[in-house]
Amino acid sequence: MTDHQHHTPGGTEESTAAQLWDERYRSRPKVWSGRPNPQLVAEASGLKPGHALDLGCGEGADALWLASRGWTVTALDVSAVALERAAAHARGTGHDSNIKWVEQDLGTWVPEEQYELVSAQFLHSTLLPWQQALRLAAAAVRIGGTLLIVGHHPEGLPAWGNHQSAEKYFTAEEVARELGIEAPEWHLDVLDSRRRSATGPDGEPAELTDAVLRATRLAEH
Numbered sequence: 001m002t003d004h005q006h007h008t009p010g011g012t013e014e015s016t017a018a019q020l021w022d023e024r025y026r027s028r029p030k031v032w033s034g035r036p037n038p039q040l041v042a043e044a045s046g047l048k049p050g051h052a053l054d055l056g057c058g059e060g061a062d063a064l065w066l067a068s069r070g071w072t073v074t075a076l077d078v079s080a081v082a083l084e085r086a087a088a089h090a091r092g093t094g095h096d097s098n099i100k101w102v103e104q105d106l107g108t109w110v111p112e113e114q115y116e117l118v119s120a121q122f123l124h125s126t127l128l129p130w131q132q133a134l135r136l137a138a139a140a141v142r143i144g145g146t147l148l149i150v151g152h153h154p155e156g157l158p159a160w161g162n163h164q165s166a167e168k169y170f171t172a173e174e175v176a177r178e179l180g181i182e183a184p185e186w187h188l189d190v191l192d193s194r195r196r197s198a199t200g201p202d203g204e205p206a207e208l209t210d211a212v213l214r215a216t217r218l219a220e221h
């Protein structure tokens, strides 16, 4: 047994999020495109840079894009394999000194700081309920700051990979309801589902739908 395994009360062992995601990342030299997510570019290009938190940053393309736009970035992921890859990608770009890579399981994380932007892009996991993860994201937004949540819409899922378990996915409306994104604490800027063309891991063309929520925090709870 390694330190990364849980013992359940029955004595059996379960894989942790770190093990599952490390395995996924190790299965290919590169899992994601290396380009920033299109809804991040669409929604964050007009924001004044400050300190951003990228939750579930994966191979780091969003964090690097934010840093290139003048943001100081904390980029958090449970997978050490993904983070090593992200840091290697960032080295030599001139922006990596503005990114802090943090290895952390959101299942045991409490935000200690607040940020001008918190971005959660496709933070879908069988081991971490989206309700829990996205509540943490909202809690980390400073007054005047922006919450940006993007996920696969349940009716526009990719045909590749492990996208079968419906409970991992959400609409923007479900997120707003679950997190209580409403006045007087929040101003809802964007609540949308957006169809887009994408390319799968083996180069296959696909049409996907993104659930997009962007909100500005106006006050603490």
Ligand SMILES: C[S@@+](CC[C@H](N)C(=O)[O-])C[C@H]1O[C@@H](n2cnc3c(N)ncnc32)[C@H](O)[C@@H]1O
Pocket: 017, 021, 032, 037, 055, 056, 057, 058, 059, 076, 077, 078, 079, 082, 104, 105, 106, 107, 120, 121, 122, 123, 124, 125, 128
């Ligand atoms: C579908 S990927 C998205 C990666 C990146 N945001 C992107 O859009 O390319 C989900 C990411 O969330 C991370 N993740 C999953 N469960 C997590 C957890 N419990 N704590 C922290 N990160 C987690 C995974 O390691 C993975 O990098």
